[in-house]
Amino acid sequence: MRTEWLAVLAAGALAAPAYGCVPDLPGAARTLKAGRYSVAYRAVPDKLPVSQHFSLLIAVCANPGAPPLETVTVDAQMPEHRHGMNYKASIKRESASRYRADGLMFHMPGRWEIIFELRAAGRTDRVTQSEVIE
Amino acid sequence: MMRKPLCLVLFFAAALPWLSLANDGGVLDFTADELRRILQHGPWPQAWSHDPSNRVSGKRDAIDFGEQLFFENRLSGSGKLACGSCHVPERDWSDGLARGEGMQTVDRNTPNLVNVRYHRWYGWDGAADSLWSQSIRPILNEKELASDPKRVAELVRTDAELACHYTRTFGQPPAAVKDDEALLVDIGKALAAFQETIVAARTTFDEFRDALARGDRAAAARYSIPAQRGLKIFVGKGNCATCHTGPRFTNGEFHATGVSFFAGKGRVDPGRYEGIRELKSSQFNLLGPYNDDPARSTAVATQHVDLVQRNFGEFKVPSLRNAALTGPYMHNGQIGTLREVVGYYSEINVDRLHADGEQLLKPLKLTAQETDDLIVFVESLTDFRTNWKRSKGGEPTCK
Numbered sequence: 368m369r370t371e372w373l374a375v376l377a378a379g380a381l382a383a384p385a386y387g388c389v390p391d392l393p394g395a396a397r398t399l400k401a402g403r404y405s406v407a408y409r410a411v412p413d414k415l416p417v418s419q420h421f422s423l424l425i426a427v428c429a430n431p432g433a434p435p436l437e438t439v440t441v442d443a444q445m446p447e448h449r450h451g452m453n454y455k456a457s458i459k460r461e462s463a464s465r466y467r468a469d470g471l472m473f474h475m476p477g478r479w480e481i482i483f484e485l486r487a488a489g490r491t492d493r494v495t496q497s498e499v500i501e
Numbered sequence: 502m503m504r505k506p507l508c509l510v511l512f513f514a515a516a517l518p519w520l521s522l523a524n525d526g527g528v529l530d531f532t533a534d535e536l537r538r539i540l541q542h543g544p545w546p547q548a549w550s551h552d553p554s555n556r557v558s559g560k561r562d563a564i565d566f567g568e569q570l571f572f573e574n575r576l577s578g579s580g581k582l583a584c585g586s587c588h589v590p591e592r593d594w595s596d597g598l599a600r601g602e603g604m605q606t607v608d609r610n611t612p613n614l615v616n617v618r619y620h621r622w623y624g625w626d627g628a629a630d631s632l633w634s635q636s637i638r639p640i641l642n643e644k645e646l647a648s649d650p651k652r653v654a655e656l657v658r659t660d661a662e663l664a665c666h667y668t669r670t671f672g673q674p675p676a677a678v679k680d681d682e683a684l685l686v687d688i689g690k691a692l693a694a695f696q697e698t699i700v701a702a703r704t705t706f707d708e709f710r711d712a713l714a715r716g717d718r719a720a721a722a723r724y725s726i727p728a729q730r731g732l733k734i735f736v737g738k739g740n741c742a743t744c745h746t747g748p749r750f751t752n753g754e755f756h757a758t759g760v761s762f763f764a765g766k767g768r769v770d771p772g773r774y775e776g777i778r779e780l781k782s783s784q785f786n787l788l789g790p791y792n793d794d795p796a797r798s799t800a801v802a803t804q805h806v807d808l809v810q811r812n813f814g815e816f817k818v819p820s821l822r823n824a825a826l827t828g829p830y831m832h833n834g835q836i837g838t839l840r841e842v843v844g845y846y847s848e849i850n851v852d853r854l855h856a857d858g859e860q861l862l863k864p865l866k867l868t869a870q871e872t873d874d875l876i877v878f879v880e881s882l883t884d885f886r887t888n889w890k891r892s893k894g895g896e897p898t899c900k
Binding site: 452469470 | 541807
């Protein structure tokens with residue numbers, strides 16, 4: 368998998384953002400700033416496959432002043448091809464700060480954008496991350 | 502997750518000598534990116550394990566019973582048609598017709614059965630999520646075998662040969678199964694066990710791909726230069742490998758490629774859109790009571806498949822293995838030859854594509870030689886030696 372560093376930087380993503388909290392997720396592949404929260408994730412299996420289902424382990428922490436998180440959703444799209452996934456991911460909350468998204472699939476090689484939406488107190492914070500699937 | 506595995510790096514280091522070699526008459530000069538893409542189309546055959554949703558998957562008795570059922574005309578409402586009437590072994594388990602001919606002419610081309618054990622979805626619309634549930638569909642479909650659960654169950658209960666096979670396979674006589682639908686599902690599972698054995702043999706492409714993988718230049722040079730040029734187009738400018746991915750040369754999913762979805766006067770074929778609706782409402786899907794796997798371990802796709810408007814007019818991406826034997830092509834058999842298929846994508850009319858459809862498809866504008874090369878490559882994915890014979894000549898085998 369090739370990293371789209373420019374897109375990562377544009378999304379405000381760093382390995383450990385100095386301007387926010389750091390989610391507790393050992394082995395996290397990405398940590399992203401998502402408005403009032405920070406999100407870290409890693410895939411299961413580690414290498415994102417083409418045309419096979421995979422899961423994401425997700426950890427979220429609230430930056431100072433953020434209200435308690437209500438819901439997390441995960442989706443993905445292929446911007447250049449103008450379509451999303453053929454599947455709708457399900458999310459399970461596994462602990463106060465950990466989630467698991469199942470049922471994702473990238474059915475074509477190329478650039479995908481993973482979309483995280485975090486909802487709390489009537490607002491949604493959204494962050495995207497590019498992944499190139501080969 | 503985000504780092505290339507060390508083994509991949511080592512592979513490309515090992516492959517470097519290939520990159521520096523110009524065509525010496527035996528092997529073309531493939532870039533590292535092309536090599537990586539080529540290797541993703543193997544090895545073949547793929548690993549496979551028994552289907553946990555089918556308790557008789559992989560069992561010898563079930564395979565024998567399934568073969569018997571596959572050619573059993575009495576499963577049909579008319580008593581004159583069997584699965585094997587349309588899925589003809591000598592025609593690579595298809596029929597060579599544009600549209601299948603059952604009790605009536607159906608709207609779609611008869612898909613071949615080679616490699617069905619690897620599928621995630623079945624049928625051009627993916628309305629079935631297991632091989633056993635797909636095996637039930639044509640039995641009940643009024644245009645295909647036009648039968649019903651009661652007819653099938655009574656046949657298996659009363660015919661000595663079939664009852665014997667059933668008892669061997671499922672451990673109890675069919676007369677002990679009072680529910681006709683449950684017995685029909687068991688028939689589907691035996692049919693599935695047989696079809697799981699239909700796997701394409703290795704091809705000249707597989708020999709080439711594996712030779713590249715092990716760095717065996719002499720073996721790779723046995724693959725023809727036109728096929729190698731066609732392969733370059735396939736993984737390169739043709740963008741074919743975007744949908745025809747992996748060892749089976751399909752991503753197993755659904756796309757609209759501008760092929761007409763008008764099925765006849767005043768009728769349209771909704772394709773995947775209706776397929777998902779049928780799947781979700783079927784008592785035979787993997788979330789239903791007939792799945793033999795309590796963990797539902799193969800039901801992830803069924804649990805998460807999402808019905809959206811763009812599914813209308815989408816059809817499954819067919820595998821290209823044995824494609825030279827499976828014409829006519831497309832979901833409705835409207836294209837007769839491989840050359841015409843390549844011509845279709847070379848000159849594709851983008852005005853026919855969905856407004857919200859795939860943005861990948863653009864006319865390839867292939868030259869005559871590129872067209873020839875691409876066809877030679879696709880033909881190299883075919884095993885022309887197929888010579889399947891019924892075990893014991895189709896004579897009764899159960900006493």
